[in-house]
Amino acid sequence: MNTRMRRAAVAVAATTMAISLAACGSAKESGDKAEQSSEKKGDDLKIGLLLPENQTARYEKFDRPIIEKKISELTGGKAKVTYANAKQDANTQAQQVDTMITNKVDALILGSVDSKAIANSVKKAKDAGIPVVAFDRLAEGPIDAYTSFDNEEVGRAQGTALLEALGDKADGGTIVMMNGAITDPNAALFKSGAKSVLDGKVKYGKEYDTKEWKPENANANMEAAITALGKDKIDGVYSANDGMAGGIITALKAAGISPLPPVTGQDAELAGVQRIVSGEQFMSVYKSYPAEGIVAAEMAVALAKGEKLDSIATSKVDSATTKGIPTVLVPVVSLTKDNIKDTVIKDGIWTLDEICTAKYKAACDKLGLK
Numbered sequence: 001m002n003t004r005m006r007r008a009a010v011a012v013a014a015t016t017m018a019i020s021l022a023a024c025g026s027a028k029e030s031g032d033k034a035e036q037s038s039e040k041k042g043d044d045l046k047i048g049l050l051l052p053e054n055q056t057a058r059y060e061k062f063d064r065p066i067i068e069k070k071i072s073e074l075t076g077g078k079a080k081v082t083y084a085n086a087k088q089d090a091n092t093q094a095q096q097v098d099t100m101i102t103n104k105v106d107a108l109i110l111g112s113v114d115s116k117a118i119a120n121s122v123k124k125a126k127d128a129g130i131p132v133v134a135f136d137r138l139a140e141g142p143i144d145a146y147t148s149f150d151n152e153e154v155g156r157a158q159g160t161a162l163l164e165a166l167g168d169k170a171d172g173g174t175i176v177m178m179n180g181a182i183t184d185p186n187a188a189l190f191k192s193g194a195k196s197v198l199d200g201k202v203k204y205g206k207e208y209d210t211k212e213w214k215p216e217n218a219n220a221n222m223e224a225a226i227t228a229l230g231k232d233k234i235d236g237v238y239s240a241n242d243g244m245a246g247g248i249i250t251a252l253k254a255a256g257i258s259p260l261p262p263v264t265g266q267d268a269e270l271a272g273v274q275r276i277v278s279g280e281q282f283m284s285v286y287k288s289y290p291a292e293g294i295v296a297a298e299m300a301v302a303l304a305k306g307e308k309l310d311s312i313a314t315s316k317v318d319s320a321t322t323k324g325i326p327t328v329l330v331p332v333v334s335l336t337k338d339n340i341k342d343t344v345i346k347d348g349i350w351t352l353d354e355i356c357t358a359k360y361k362a363a364c365d366k367l368g369l370k
Contacts, residue, residue, distance in 0.1 A: 040306045041106060043075035046082065047300050048100035048108040048130075052137070053088040055213055056243055057269050058289055059111070060085070062349075063135075066293030067109065074301045088212050090114040090183070097121035101128045106304035108132045109296050112139035114183040119321060131303035135296045137186055140321045145299040145309055147328045149287045151186045155193020157334040158238060158264040161283040162194075163201060165262030166236050170201055173235035176225045177207040178218050178248060180240040187213075190240050190266070198238070205229045210244055219247030226255045237263045242272030242284055249280050268335050268344050273355055276337050277363045286335040286343045295328045337367055345369075 049067055051059040068081045082105060086093035090113045100108055101124060108125055110132055112118045122141025125132050131144040138146055163170045175198070180187030187209070206225040211217045218239065226234065234257070239245040242265040252260050262282035265272045275281035298312050313326035333343055344350045356364035364370070 041304060043078040045071075045075060045079040045107070045301065045304045046103065046105045047071055047079055047304060048103070048105040049081055049083045050093060050096050050100070050108065051083075051085050051111045051135075052093070052113045053213070054085050055088065055215075056241065056267060058267055062289035063111075063293050066290050067297045070294050070297035071301060074297060079301070086113050088113055090117045093118060094121045097125060101125055101130060104128075105130060107300040109135050109300050110139055111135040112137045115139045115185045116320075117183070131300075133296055133299045133303065134325070136292065137184060138317070138319050138325075140319050143319060143322050143325050144303055145313060145326045146317060147292055147295040147299065147330070148186070149292065149332050150329045151189035152193035152196075154266060154285050154287075154332050155190040155195070156197050157193075157285055157332060158190070158240075158266065158283070159194035159197030161334050161336065162236050162238055162262060162264050163197065165282045166202070169235045172201075172203060174203045174205040174229065174233055175236040175238055176222065176229070176234055176248075177204050177238045178221060178240060178244055179207070179209050179238075180244075181211060181213050182209045184213070187240060194238055202236070205234065210240070213241065213243060215243045215247035217247070218244035219251045222248045222251035223255075226251065226257070231255055231257050234261050236261045239264050239266075241266040242269040242275075242281075243267075245275070245281050245284075246271055249275065268349065270350055270354060273335070273340060273344060273350060274357075274360050276335065276340065277355060277360050277367060277369070279337075279363070282336065284335045286333040286349075288330055288347065289349075290347075291330045295330070299326075299328075340367070341369060 054060055064083060071079050071081055084096045086096060093113045108130055115137055118139050119141035122132050122139055122143060126142040134143045134146040136148050166173050179191045206228060208221040210221060237248055239248050245263050245265040248263055260280055265281055265284040268284045268286040272281060272284045276284060299309060302309055309326040313328050315327050316324045317327045335343055345352060352369060356369055
């Protein structure tokens with residue numbers, strides 16, 4: 001992992017243990033049981049890491065190296081991490097879980113493609129004595145631990161920022177709502193959080209659940225919305241993440257809409273940050289990938305060793321199928337042009353040189369990013 005990611009990991013490691021969440025909901029059986037079922041093991045572990053897709057830059061650029069590095073640190077370099085990316089294919093991910101079971105991994109970190117479809121695979125892992133940590137998305141089935149961001153708070157941050165950007169038009173203005181994939185439970189939480197802020201204040205001209213989170217699908221949806229509503233009838237766009245925001249903004253520009261309406265985002269991707277600098281995108285949501293990845297690694301190693309999670313997860317949540325899952329939720333930050341320096345640059349996610357390329361230098365200078 002590169003130097004800036006090491007800095008970022010160190011910077012947030014001290015804060016992750018203080019994060020807590022109130023338990024919610026009800027379901028069938030506790031995720032605590034696997035903590036007690038594994039035999040005690042040493043550092044010579046095999047940890048499986050399954051991530052859902054590579055459309056979003058975070059999984060390959062941040063999450064994988066952060067998790068692998070932390071697992072190595074926790075085990076004195078003795079643990080082996082086996083990695084696979086499902087590339088947004090639920091069937092592929094089910095096969096990958098089967099492979100991990102065949103390879104007898106000691107624990108599995110799972111970022112699910114489809115939270116419901118993966119439940120049977122989670123059960124198969126559990127039956128094989130392999131504890132499963134749900135990473136970033138709360139998969140169904142007998143999950144043993146879960147870490148993510150406060151996803152409803154992500155939506156609230158997006159909705160609040162959009163209202164701020166709309167100004168006088170926040171009262172009855174028309175927006176297009178571009179949600180994420182229906183197979184991702186986080187997308188529903190983002191939507192719920194955003195609507196808790198936006199309902200009753202804006203009109204939803206068009207609303208979409210964007211297949212596979214793909215920017216090209218968001219672009220096609222936005223083109224349809226422009227055709228249906230008219231170029232001058234769109235006051236703002238709720239976009240659930242930065243990748244889709246890029247596709248949306250491309251459609252708005254192609255339609256000749258100027259000035260661009262405010263567009264939200266999420267993930268603080270480099271292209272998203274640069275669009276914020278240039279004024280094309282209003283905001284993103286910065287999520288500390290080091291904090292989330294460190295917790296996932298700590299949970300997986302502890303479970304693989306047959307240890308309890310009391311010192312890691314100070315709270316519990318319920319899924320549709322499993323009650324009392326030990327959980328850590330990491331806070332999020334609304335990212336605008338005003339706090340780029342104090343967030344993604346300060347934490348070492350992106351450098352000034354990466355953000356302020358020749359194309360964006362004048363805009364960076366104007367914002368005092370030097």
